Amino acid sequence: MRLSRMITAVEAHAEGEPGRVITGGLPHMPGNSVFEKMQWMQENLDEVRLLMLREPRGNPGLCCNALVPPCDPSADAGFIIMEQTEYPPMSGSNTICVVTVLLETGILPMVEPVTELTLEAPAGLIRVRAECSDGKVTRVEFRNVPAFAVHLDAPVEVAGLGTVTVDVAWGGMFFVLAEAEKLGVSLDAGNGAEIVRVSEAIRHATAEQLPVSHPDNPAITGPTITNLWGAPVGEGTHGRGAITLSTGPFDPARPQDASGILDRSPCGTGTCAKMAVLHARGLLGVGENYVNAGPLGTTFTGRIVETTTVGPYPAIVPTLSGQGWIHGTANWTLDPTDPFPSGYTVGDMW
Numbered sequence: 624m625r626l627s628r629m630i631t632a633v634e635a636h637a638e639g640e641p642g643r644v645i646t647g648g649l650p651h652m653p654g655n656s657v658f659e660k661m662q663w664m665q666e667n668l669d670e671v672r673l674l675m676l677r678e679p680r681g682n683p684g685l686c687c688n689a690l691v692p693p694c695d696p697s698a699d700a701g702f703i704i705m706e707q708t709e710y711p712p713m714s715g716s717n718t719i720c721v722v723t724v725l726l727e728t729g730i731l732p733m734v735e736p737v738t739e740l741t742l743e744a745p746a747g748l749i750r751v752r753a754e755c756s757d758g759k760v761t762r763v764e765f766r767n768v769p770a771f772a773v774h775l776d777a778p779v780e781v782a783g784l785g786t787v788t789v790d791v792a793w794g795g796m797f798f799v800l801a802e803a804e805k806l807g808v809s810l811d812a813g814n815g816a817e818i819v820r821v822s823e824a825i826r827h828a829t830a831e832q833l834p835v836s837h838p839d840n841p842a843i844t845g846p847t848i849t850n851l852w853g854a855p856v857g858e859g860t861h862g863r864g865a866i867t868l869s870t871g872p873f874d875p876a877r878p879q880d881a882s883g884i885l886d887r888s889p890c891g892t893g894t895c896a897k898m899a900v901l902h903a904r905g906l907l908g909v910g911e912n913y914v915n916a917g918p919l920g921t922t923f924t925g926r927i928v929e930t931t932t933v934g935p936y937p938a939i940v941p942t943l944s945g946q947g948w949i950h951g952t953a954n955w956t957l958d959p960t961d962p963f964p965s966g967y968t969v970g971d972m973w
């Protein structure tokens with residue numbers, strides 16, 4: 624066997640959303656922060672993201688993370704997040720997967736009943752409190768980067784839909800948010816194909832008409848991801864969301880061919896963006912919980928712990944919690960003669 628790559632990974636999911644964690648096999652990535660390492664990877668090693676996320680080693684619904692040494696001396700580990708069309712600066716489900724893998728495989732020591740640690744994400748330092756019992760991480764709560772709304776009730780012209788009223792908010796990624804009922808879109812998981820088509824059209828139009836960038840890091844732009852939200856349906860929940868991740872480019876001339884995938888979890892950064900919008904509208908206060916349900920009925924619990932500002936925007940500091948589960952380990956390899964060194968996609972499911 625000849626190998627040009629051998630990548631070890633632990634397969635995990637957070638409330639249903641898969642987040643593969645690469646634990647070995649990648650070269651040193653230079654940079655003075657995990658954000659810079661992420662930029663280096665994007666420019667020099669993007670084939671690894673494609674290799675891991677595309678077929679035959681991946682699928683449209685997969686997210687992936689690379690563990691990297693942190694640059695900030697106060698951090699215990701660093702991680703670069705990879706999704707189908709971007710390197711998100713932060714991600715809730717991926718943070719939960721990374722913490723679960725770090726502690727349940729012994730990369731970092733687990734202390735029961737609570738392990739406290741700090742991760743360096745591309746978006747910054749993330750303080751984590753993991754509840755642990757009998758060697759299992761039973762809940763991961765993290766203090767997210769500050770979340771804020773940039774646009775509230777902004778009109779966007781969307782091909783095929785007309786004028787759509789949207790919010791644009793940052794929760795670790797830049798989201799465009801719209802109310803599903805006003806669009807006549809059912810949030811039932813069985814309606815996933817329509818949710819994805821409508822969401823991609825809205826995201827594309829919003830990115831063109833209302834482009835945004837992060838005041839503290841203008842290299843972070845968006846919106847790149849969509850949150851169609853609705854009224855709660857499950858007991859003890861406060862809201863419901865269907866988050867669409869793009870899986871390919873959007874062609875405005877062929878909106879019916881839009882390719883995207885629903886987050887299987889309630890989406891941690893999407894929940895934080897929604898909380899920032901609710902807070903900006905005076906509908907969610909400091910100390911209040913927001914339990915958000917995703918397409919599988921699983922939940923993430925958000926909580927506003929304090930307020931702050933980011934550039935010109937009033938912001939909230941949210942915590943977010945949920946659980947992750949390891950469901951496999953893998954040694955992914957690449958034969959130097961493999962004709963698909965970056966994997967492949969086929970239009971039937973991408």
Ligand SMILES: O=C(O)[C@H]1NCC[C@@H]1O
Pocket residue numbers: 640686711713714715716717796868886888889890891892893
């Ligand atoms: O939980 C989250 O924040 C994410 N899940 C997949 C897309 C986002 O990164």
